[in-house]
Amino acid sequence: MDREQFQKTYDDFRLGRIDRRTFLKVSGLGLAAAVIAACTPGSSAAPSAAAAGGEPTSADWSPPKGVDLGKTLYLTTWPNYHNPRTIEIFTALTGVKVEVNPLGSNEEMLAKLLIGGTGWDVLVPTNYTFETYGSKKLLEPLEMAKLPNLDITRYDQRLLANAEYPAGSKTLWGFNKDWGTTGFTYNKKHVTKPMASWKDFFDLAQTDYSGKVIIHDYQLTSIGCALVAVGFSFNSVAENELAKAEELLLAVKPHLFAITSDYQPPMRAEDAWVTMTWTNDGAQLHADIPDIEYVIASDGGEIWSDFYAVVAGTEHREAAYAFLDFMAVPKVQAFDAAFHKAPLVDSAGIALESAEMRANKITYPDAAQLSKLEFGTAELLTNKARADLWARVKSA
Amino acid sequence: MTRSELGRWRSRIVTFLLLMPASAWYVLLLLVPLVILIVFSFGGRAPEGGYRPDFTLANYQELPTRSTAFLNALWMATGGTILCLIVGFPLAYFLATRAGSQRTLLLVLVIVPFWTSFLIRTYAWLTILGNNGVPAWLERLGFGHIVLLNTPFAVLLGIVYNYLPLMVFPLYVSLERLDKRLLEASKDLGAGRWATFRQVTLPLSSAGLLSGVILVFIPIMGEYIIPALLGGGKVFFIGNALVDLFLQSRNWPFGSAAAIVLILVILAAVTLYLRLGSRGGGTREVSLL
Amino acid sequence: MTDRITPPPRAAIDKAGRWVDRAFRLQATALYLFLYVPIGLVVLFSFNAGDRTGELRGLSLRWYGRALGDPFAMGALENSFVVGTWTAVIATTLGTLAALALQRASRSVRAVFEAITYVAIIIPGIVIGIATLIFFVNAFAWLNPQLASIWSAFGLGAPPTIGTGLHTIIAAHVLFTMAIVIVLVRARLAGMDRTLTEASFDLFASPFRTFVQVTLPQLRPAIITGALLAFTFSFDDYVIASFVAGPGKPTLPMYVFSSIRRGITPEINAIASMVLSVTVTMLLVVGLIYRRSSRIAAAQRAAELADVQETVP
Numbered sequence: 001m002d003r004e005q006f007q008k009t010y011d012d013f014r015l016g017r018i019d020r021r022t023f024l025k026v027s028g029l030g031l032a033a034a035v036i037a038a039c040t041p042g043s044s045a046a047p048s049a050a051a052a053g054g055e056p057t058s059a060d061w062s063p064p065k066g067v068d069l070g071k072t073l074y075l076t077t078w079p080n081y082h083n084p085r086t087i088e089i090f091t092a093l094t095g096v097k098v099e100v101n102p103l104g105s106n107e108e109m110l111a112k113l114l115i116g117g118t119g120w121d122v123l124v125p126t127n128y129t130f131e132t133y134g135s136k137k138l139l140e141p142l143e144m145a146k147l148p149n150l151d152i153t154r155y156d157q158r159l160l161a162n163a164e165y166p167a168g169s170k171t172l173w174g175f176n177k178d179w180g181t182t183g184f185t186y187n188k189k190h191v192t193k194p195m196a197s198w199k200d201f202f203d204l205a206q207t208d209y210s211g212k213v214i215i216h217d218y219q220l221t222s223i224g225c226a227l228v229a230v231g232f233s234f235n236s237v238a239e240n241e242l243a244k245a246e247e248l249l250l251a252v253k254p255h256l257f258a259i260t261s262d263y264q265p266p267m268r269a270e271d272a273w274v275t276m277t278w279t280n281d282g283a284q285l286h287a288d289i290p291d292i293e294y295v296i297a298s299d300g301g302e303i304w305s306d307f308y309a310v311v312a313g314t315e316h317r318e319a320a321y322a323f324l325d326f327m328a329v330p331k332v333q334a335f336d337a338a339f340h341k342a343p344l345v346d347s348a349g350i351a352l353e354s355a356e357m358r359a360n361k362i363t364y365p366d367a368a369q370l371s372k373l374e375f376g377t378a379e380l381l382t383n384k385a386r387a388d389l390w391a392r393v394k395s396a
Numbered sequence: 397m398t399r400s401e402l403g404r405w406r407s408r409i410v411t412f413l414l415l416m417p418a419s420a421w422y423v424l425l426l427l428v429p430l431v432i433l434i435v436f437s438f439g440g441r442a443p444e445g446g447y448r449p450d451f452t453l454a455n456y457q458e459l460p461t462r463s464t465a466f467l468n469a470l471w472m473a474t475g476g477t478i479l480c481l482i483v484g485f486p487l488a489y490f491l492a493t494r495a496g497s498q499r500t501l502l503l504v505l506v507i508v509p510f511w512t513s514f515l516i517r518t519y520a521w522l523t524i525l526g527n528n529g530v531p532a533w534l535e536r537l538g539f540g541h542i543v544l545l546n547t548p549f550a551v552l553l554g555i556v557y558n559y560l561p562l563m564v565f566p567l568y569v570s571l572e573r574l575d576k577r578l579l580e581a582s583k584d585l586g587a588g589r590w591a592t593f594r595q596v597t598l599p600l601s602s603a604g605l606l607s608g609v610i611l612v613f614i615p616i617m618g619e620y621i622i623p624a625l626l627g628g629g630k631v632f633f634i635g636n637a638l639v640d641l642f643l644q645s646r647n648w649p650f651g652s653a654a655a656i657v658l659i660l661v662i663l664a665a666v667t668l669y670l671r672l673g674s675r676g677g678g679t680r681e682v683s684l685l
Numbered sequence: 686m687t688d689r690i691t692p693p694p695r696a697a698i699d700k701a702g703r704w705v706d707r708a709f710r711l712q713a714t715a716l717y718l719f720l721y722v723p724i725g726l727v728v729l730f731s732f733n734a735g736d737r738t739g740e741l742r743g744l745s746l747r748w749y750g751r752a753l754g755d756p757f758a759m760g761a762l763e764n765s766f767v768v769g770t771w772t773a774v775i776a777t778t779l780g781t782l783a784a785l786a787l788q789r790a791s792r793s794v795r796a797v798f799e800a801i802t803y804v805a806i807i808i809p810g811i812v813i814g815i816a817t818l819i820f821f822v823n824a825f826a827w828l829n830p831q832l833a834s835i836w837s838a839f840g841l842g843a844p845p846t847i848g849t850g851l852h853t854i855i856a857a858h859v860l861f862t863m864a865i866v867i868v869l870v871r872a873r874l875a876g877m878d879r880t881l882t883e884a885s886f887d888l889f890a891s892p893f894r895t896f897v898q899v900t901l902p903q904l905r906p907a908i909i910t911g912a913l914l915a916f917t918f919s920f921d922d923y924v925i926a927s928f929v930a931g932p933g934k935p936t937l938p939m940y941v942f943s944s945i946r947r948g949i950t951p952e953i954n955a956i957a958s959m960v961l962s963v964t965v966t967m968l969l970v971v972g973l974i975y976r977r978s979s980r981i982a983a984a985q986r987a988a989e990l991a992d993v994q995e996t997v998p
Contacts, residue, residue: 618811
């Protein structure tokens with residue numbers, strides 16, 4: 001469904017012409033739960049005998065023969081998203097040094113790509129960005145011949161389809177790295193009041209936990225969750241609904257500890273007690289500090305999937321494809337995921353994860369919890385109203 | 397050509413050659429980028445961000461929406477400058493009245509922090525103002541829970557900390573040049589300390605004052621790091637707004653308009669200061685008798 | 686009556702009120718503490734045996750070892766040095782040449798140049814960073830295809846591609862620092878003693894020799910100050926560098942900034958302390974040399990005076 005159709009369907013829903021269930025069915029949003037259910041451990045094949053093996057070695061993957069990979073690779077990604085050891089292993093196997101460049105939002109990635117001359121080779125974009133990246137030719141369509149280890153039949157097609165541009169064309173511009181949700185974490189050593197929804201989050205931020213709460217420096221999630229807190233859809237671009245969300249954000253801003261997407265350090269230092277969080281960070285924090293709990297809000301939120309993609313005009317094309325091929329190997333995925341703790345999409349990868357990992361309720365939540373979550377829509381990356389709103393909130 | 401004409405020609409060519417490299421730098425890296433900015437500021441925003449050729453005044457008209465960020469920077473710049481002045485003047489005076497070797501040592505001690513990385517100095521405050529630093533002591537002393545980090549207070553503190561040496565030096569230089577005999581004369585003529593200060597010291601050090609104020613005020617207007625590190629995304633200067641406009645909202649035309657206006661405002665402020673300064677009297681040595 | 690003529694010693698000027706003096710002293714001490722406590726903390730935590738800054742858990746040198754062995758940190762440090770040195774060299778050269786030229790230039794040229802220098806100094810780093818980045822990217826986008834066609838026309842093989850990198854940082858830094866050098870050198874030129882230059886011409890020295898042997902030595906303090914300032918500014922700059930740097934080659938401030946955002950380890954403290962000690966050492970060395978040379982000069986003058994006094998009966 002393209003932007004216009006989605007907008008029309010959404011308007012119908014808002015105006016009451018169709019009910020919620022129909023809307024979810026038609027727009028594909030309600031598929032979230034169904035889709036994800038296909039990617040959880042319970043549904044995939046029985047754990048393979050080689051489950052949770054150690055580090056990947058040259059036996060698991062080797063660089064393509066006769067191809068000069070060069071000396072460096074520039075990977076632009078999200079914070080705390082890759083096991084440094086995985087990167088080291090890749091370097092050991094190929095001799096290519098990988099420079100990891102973490103950014104905090106897709107907007108920032110797009111902004112730098114638009115300016116140009118970034119020198120990036122591999123990008124980790126989120127599901128809703130492909131329409132923009134594809135139409136502006138900022139990425140390149142994947143040359144599947146260079147990715148022998150990628151078996152797209154193991155990936156849930158509805159998740160993978162986000163990377164098709166034009167929609168439905170089967171031309172893939174990326175493949176899934178993982179998926180996850182946007183919820184919030186709180187440190188239960190200090191937070192005693194119950195917090196189950198985004199409404200609770202924003203209310204308590206202004207009262208009991210004033211000065212201890214962080215939201216993302218990212219218009220998609222911060223505006224989206226504010227919208228959910230006031231009862232609207234995460235993806236709304238309707239003027240009056242955005243105005244309500246803006247009101248809430250402006251009210252909560254003086255009470256925030258910080259507006260940042262690098263929230264792990266303050267949470268670990270206990271400078272902040274509550275923060276808007278992504279699944280992988282939530283799982284990492286909880287693993288290190290059991291007092292920190294991750295919550296998928298009961299009134300909604302975002303479900304997302306991140307991809308590996310190749311930046312257009314990259315100078316290290318061979319190395320980029322080698323890296324993508326390396327990361328497509330299920331054993332490598334499982335090894336990497338043991339660090340970043342985001343749930344995988346590749347069924348073979350999931351099968352190789354340790355039993356402990358697959359039982360982790362943060363990483364692989366129950367399907368029921370996901371029913372209210374929405375995928376971000378392509379529209380949001382470039383929507384002027386939301387970009388301006390966010391700029392206004394930050395300037396206030 | 398006569399010999400003198402040839403000589404003048406040669407002289408002209410030499411001047412031109414000497415000036416060429418610097419001029420080329422200015423043209424390529426200052427004028428051309430500024431022209432690009434000006435052109436952008438009248439343009440339109442492409443749907444996914446960036447620049448789309450157009451001619452419109454809308455960007456300038458929309459500038460007032462950023463007035464908060466601008467005013468933040470203005471208030472902080474003014475407040476920071478005044479604080480630096482209040483704190484720095486006594487220090488400069490103290491330095492100027494020390495004996496030779498002591499003075500050099502003390503001067504160097506003021507420079508050394510300036511030579512540590514700006515970022516590191518600012519980041520040091522993160523630890524001090526964070527939860528395990530000063531607020532922890534305050535709480536133990538019974539002051540209750542005070543949040544210091546990511547507040548305007550923290551940003552102001554960071555500003556004063558980083559810009560103090562820039563205020564102290566010009567002040568020191570002009571106070572040091574002050575002819576002490578004038579102070580003696582003033583006291584001989586019966587003026588009290590305060591009167592001496594007001595009517596002799598202050599006017600004669602006004603050039604240093606002016607330099608100090610300009611050296612501090614201008615960079616603060618364009619500050620970005622201190623609010624970013626010590627403000628935690630909550631304190632937003634015009635510098636932060638510019639970065640956001642180019643690197644997040646991708647509204648280049650608007651960002652360009654804001655940048656141009658910022659430059660003009662700073663130019664105006666500096667010209668104003670200089671005018672006031674030259675009218676208020678300089679540090680020409682007033683000869684006795 | 687003689688004590689009216691000799692000016693009293695400077696330290697004794699403010700003799701009124703011991704309290705006032707004490708107040709000044711107290712304020713100065715407080716200020717010095719204020720300036721040094723954060724730096725002291727940075728140095729202190731560099732010796733932290735624990736894992737994070739903020740909690741001192743015993744002393745150890747391990748972070749220094751980590752820092753010295755960290756290729757990213759050392760690479761960034763090296764980049765900063767390279768950029769700083771080139772900036773200082775280029776800015777000082779171009780700036781001095783320009784300042785000299787401005788002396789001989791016509792009034793209108795001088796006015797225009799001064800105005801542009803003025804703008805270059807007051808323009809905020811952010812604006813320059815963004816503007817020059819946009820310029821660079823567009824210039825390179827135009828330039829690279831041209832290079833490619835030239836290279837293929839002459840059959841020279843693979844054409845070079847120009848992108849952002851250390852050279853673009855240097856270029857952007859030179860802009861600001863060159864303006865500073867121009868201001869400094871011009872100020873010095875204005876206050877310079879003309880009689881020496883005139884004497885040199887009277888003695889038939891060529892303009893070039895006059896420049897090298899008379900003007901240049903007199904300009905030396907301003908040139909050296911300019912070079913030092915240029916290096917310091919470039920070494921410490923984050924904003925401009927973050928915009929125009931190329932991928933994979935960060936400067937030290939860029940490395941530090943991204944570490945701060947991710948949660949710092951005492952490794953950064955170690956690097957900062959090392960840079961600080963190098964700076965302080967340099968200052969000490971310069972100071973000692975200066976004192977030595979001035980003491981030698983004073984001794985020489987005393988000796989000459991003694992000679993003269995001897996010859997005069």
